[in-house]
Amino acid sequence: MKALVWEGVNKLAVERVPDPEIRNDQDVIVKVTASTTCGSDLHLIGGYVPAMRAGDVIGHEFVGEVVEVGPGVRHRKVGERVVVCSFVGCGRCWYCANDLWSLCDNSNTNAGITQAMWGYEPGAVFGYSHAMGGLRGSHAEYVRVPFADYGAFPIPEGVDETSALFASDSVPTGWMGADLGGVGPGDVVAVWGCGAVGQMAARAAVLLGAEKVIAIDRIPERLAMARDVIGVETIDYTTTDVGAELRERTGGRGPDVCVEAVGMEAHTTGPEQLYDQAKTRLRMQTDRPAAVREAIYACRKGGSVFVLGVFGGVVDKFPLGALMNKGLTLRAAQMHGQRYIPMLLDRIAKGEISTRHLVTHEMPLDEAPRAYDLFKNKKDGCVRAVIRPAA
Amino acid sequence: MKRTVAVAAFVAGLGAAGARRVLSRAVGAEDVPNRWLTVTVNCPPESLAEGGRPEPLARLEPIAEIRITPAPGGRGTELAARLREPGPTGPVARATGDDPRQKVRSALREAKSLIETGEVMRPDAPPTTRSTPGGKLVELATRRAGGEGRL
Numbered sequence: 391m392k393a394l395v396w397e398g399v400n401k402l403a404v405e406r407v408p409d410p411e412i413r414n415d416q417d418v419i420v421k422v423t424a425s426t427t428c429g430s431d432l433h434l435i436g437g438y439v440p441a442m443r444a445g446d447v448i449g450h451e452f453v454g455e456v457v458e459v460g461p462g463v464r465h466r467k468v469g470e471r472v473v474v475c476s477f478v479g480c481g482r483c484w485y486c487a488n489d490l491w492s493l494c495d496n497s498n499t500n501a502g503i504t505q506a507m508w509g510y511e512p513g514a515v516f517g518y519s520h521a522m523g524g525l526r527g528s529h530a531e532y533v534r535v536p537f538a539d540y541g542a543f544p545i546p547e548g549v550d551e552t553s554a555l556f557a558s559d560s561v562p563t564g565w566m567g568a569d570l571g572g573v574g575p576g577d578v579v580a581v582w583g584c585g586a587v588g589q590m591a592a593r594a595a596v597l598l599g600a601e602k603v604i605a606i607d608r609i610p611e612r613l614a615m616a617r618d619v620i621g622v623e624t625i626d627y628t629t630t631d632v633g634a635e636l637r638e639r640t641g642g643r644g645p646d647v648c649v650e651a652v653g654m655e656a657h658t659t660g661p662e663q664l665y666d667q668a669k670t671r672l673r674m675q676t677d678r679p680a681a682v683r684e685a686i687y688a689c690r691k692g693g694s695v696f697v698l699g700v701f702g703g704v705v706d707k708f709p710l711g712a713l714m715n716k717g718l719t720l721r722a723a724q725m726h727g728q729r730y731i732p733m734l735l736d737r738i739a740k741g742e743i744s745t746r747h748l749v750t751h752e753m754p755l756d757e758a759p760r761a762y763d764l765f766k767n768k769k770d771g772c773v774r775a776v777i778r779p780a781a
Numbered sequence: 782m783k784r785t786v787a788v789a790a791f792v793a794g795l796g797a798a799g800a801r802r803v804l805s806r807a808v809g810a811e812d813v814p815n816r817w818l819t820v821t822v823n824c825p826p827e828s829l830a831e832g833g834r835p836e837p838l839a840r841l842e843p844i845a846e847i848r849i850t851p852a853p854g855g856r857g858t859e860l861a862a863r864l865r866e867p868g869p870t871g872p873v874a875r876a877t878g879d880d881p882r883q884k885v886r887s888a889l890r891e892a893k894s895l896i897e898t899g900e901v902m903r904p905d906a907p908p909t910t911r912s913t914p915g916g917k918l919v920e921l922a923t924r925r926a927g928g929e930g931r932l
Contacts, residue, residue, distance in 0.1 A: 413906065416898070442919070444909070483898075484856060496902060502926035502927065503923070511930070536902055
């Protein structure tokens with residue numbers, strides 16, 4: 391089959407790779423019909439995530455049709471249209487049983503690597519390095535889905551494939567940031583990043599009862615989407631002092647909940663950007679945490695900061711004093727998608743969550759490297775490029 | 782000059798101690814020669830009663846003591862194993878796959894997964910389609926990963 395493979399830092403190509411096969415009784419094989427670029431892929435492509443090998447298939451946010459089921463699969467059937475959670479959860483370890491699905495004990499076959507890096511291992515994710523399980527990704531004609539009864543969800547009648555696609559990752563990730571960040575009625579919520587995940591976090595905050603939601607970015611078309619489609623206030627951080635603006639818009643208190651949806655390659659303005667870039671180039675820090683720092687400073691006393699953006703290693707100038715002395719709650723997670731996806735598909739079906747506007751570009755698999763060129767370099771207004779392997 | 786050398790030696794010593802500490806934390810180096818290695822299984826202790834133990838545990842029994850205790854707070858069952866003979870350990874034994882603790886860690890992980898899910902998840906095959914020097918290092922790490930880590 392054909393697939394988009396990582397060939398080395400900033401090198402992608404479409405190549406032929408072996409077809410996936412049922413490797414465990416609880417696997418299914420899905421024929422991928424749509425798979426989208428995601429900002430977290432850029433960390434892989436740029437070489438920020440260790441344990442990638444030339445030839446690895448990337449992509450983790452996808453929908454498709456079940457074409458083969460293992461003998462231990464109870465609920466999924468050949469022919470079903472499914473949206474597949476980007477993280478793999480076994481459904482029965484203590485973490486899955488407690489709805490902390492991205493922390494599954496049994497899905498990451500390379501647990502020793504991430505235990506050495508982080509103390510304990512998260513679960514596996516499709517197409518996201520051998521440290522995260524080494525599963526092949528979804529920018530391919532077919533993909534193997536382990537523990538499919540727990541991670542592949544039928545797309546409800548009336549929900550089109552493109553709308554359902556983002557229930558694979560962006561929508562549950564954003565929802566989780568607002569939910570586990572503790573957003574409630576009357577809150578003021580600030581969201582750093584207006585990509586798909588940031589927009590979905592902002593929408594989730596609205597649906598969870600926030601009275602005011604303010605989204606922060608620098609890309610005009612993303613700010614416009616947040617304002618016009620999601621219906622929230624926006625701040626362009628390149629023209630506005632974010633801290634001062636948030637104080638003014640919150641009566642001097644600061645946001646009750648701050649959601650960071652940017653990750654390890656954050657951009658900012660002024661000397662902080664130069665400082666972070668120099669430190670990462672000198673390998674004195676692995677990630678650029680500008681948005682996390684700003685969220686911690688901006689958050690109200692006793693408020694909550696949720697880190698949704700992907701980070702891999704260590705950062706410098708982390709404002710631990712602000713965190714401690716302001717009595718903040720800091721929380722983070724890779725996404726516990728299985729906890730939210732059925733509810734979110736219902737909300738998409740009811741029209742409460744809109745995702746189609748995120749698709750600014752669509753193309754066949756053969757053009758997938760161009761999809762990442764557009765997406766990474768924010769060319770042609772690209773917010774998300776959807777790859778259609780069956781086209 | 783002497784003072785400069787002394788300060789440099791002190792800083793270097795601190796650096797070496799720090800690096801050793803970080804490395805030891807990362808690879809789970811042993812401060813006790815033959816520590817119990819442990820996983821918690823999301824099941825009642827009866828599921829691990831003798832006679833009903835999964836194959837990886839049975840495989841371990843000739844070389845390791847097995848200890849089974851209820852986890853606090855209803856968090857399942859703590860399953861621990863300790864080698865009867867400690868055998869070689871250290872970076873070389875671990876890199877060459879000669880450290881018997883790797884077998885213990887793999888067996889504990891596999892037993893836990895079998896009890897909880899009925900199977901042990903296998904990686905995709907082949908793991909990738911290209912052989913490069915960097916890839917070989919990752920391959921070595923993944924080959925050992927099932928028996929490594931911080932159990």
